[in-house]
Amino acid sequence: MSDTSGHSLAGRLLVAMPGIGDPRFERAVVFLCLHDSEHALGLTVNRPIEGLTFANLLERLDMSPRTKPREDLVLMGGPVETERGFVLHTDDYLNDPASVPVVGGLALTATREVLEAMANESPHPRRAVLALGYAGWAPGQLENEIRQNVWLTCDADEDLLFDDDHAHKWSRSLAKLGISAEHLSGQGGRA
Numbered sequence: 001m002s003d004t005s006g007h008s009l010a011g012r013l014l015v016a017m018p019g020i021g022d023p024r025f026e027r028a029v030v031f032l033c034l035h036d037s038e039h040a041l042g043l044t045v046n047r048p049i050e051g052l053t054f055a056n057l058l059e060r061l062d063m064s065p066r067t068k069p070r071e072d073l074v075l076m077g078g079p080v081e082t083e084r085g086f087v088l089h090t091d092d093y094l095n096d097p098a099s100v101p102v103v104g105g106l107a108l109t110a111t112r113e114v115l116e117a118m119a120n121e122s123p124h125p126r127r128a129v130l131a132l133g134y135a136g137w138a139p140g141q142l143e144n145e146i147r148q149n150v151w152l153t154c155d156a157d158e159d160l161l162f163d164d165d166h167a168h169k170w171s172r173s174l175a176k177l178g179i180s181a182e183h184l185s186g187q188g189g190r191a
Contacts, residue, residue: 009142010035011103013160014042014151015173018184021150024079027170030135031088031156033100033108040137043088043108045129045161046169048073054130057085058119061112070118072164077131085132087114088161089125104156127162152177 014030030042052074058064077086091107093099095117099109107125117124137145145151154176160169171181 008035009040009153011106011156012153013045013156013173014142014153015170015177016151017149025135029160029169029173030078030151031161033086033088033102033134035142038139040142042135043075043077043086043129043131044135045075045088045131046166047076048166049076049132054118057130058115061115063112063115063119072129073166075129075131075166077133078135080134080136082133084110084134085115085130086110086134087118087125087128087130089114089118089128090158091125093117093123093125093128106161127158129162152179 009032012032014028014032016025016028016030018027020026020028025044027046028044029046030044032040032042034041054070054072054074057074076082087109088102089107089109091099091101091105093114094101094107095109095111095113098111098113099107101107114125114128115130118128118130142151146153152174154173160173160176165172174181174184
């Protein structure tokens with residue numbers, strides 16, 4: 001799958017337009033991990049699950065870290081397979097063949113081993129975020145949504161992906177495009 005010009009959007013951010021019509025994606029910032037002719041898969045990077053930290057999740061999975069576990073919040077990655085965990089991380093940690101390289105020094109891993117790596121001193125990814133579930137699109141669906149002005153796209157950077165300022169990621173993503181959130185309208189127009 002590709003954007004309206006025929007290029008893959010893997011490694012880019014989707015920024016929800018106001019009035020998207022789906023409360024699960026209102027003000028969402030989604031990192032596209034995979035995008036080809038068959039499907040697209042992304043993780044929402046600005047939707048923490050209230051009260052669920054990485055340390056809590058390790059407890060629920062009966063995992064005992066050797067060090068004090070991180071208190072990072074777990075994110076709601078999207079509405080598909082919400083019980084399944086996905087870790088987006090820097091590619092200084094790879095667990096072949098489970099880790100899938102994304103782009104720009106990033107990888108996606110969905111195994112227990114990456115959680116163990118994150119919970120212990122080494123080897124572990126320099127930066128990582130854990131999300132439950134993902135956002136997915138069928139062939140042509142994402143391109144159609146972009147044509148309908150449902151999503152804007154912008155470059156991703158490590159701070160937008162990994163920092164814990166979730167409340168401002170949407171407006172920060174828009175600012176990367178030179179857009180102020182106050183000036184956006186959910187109405188499309190024709191010239």
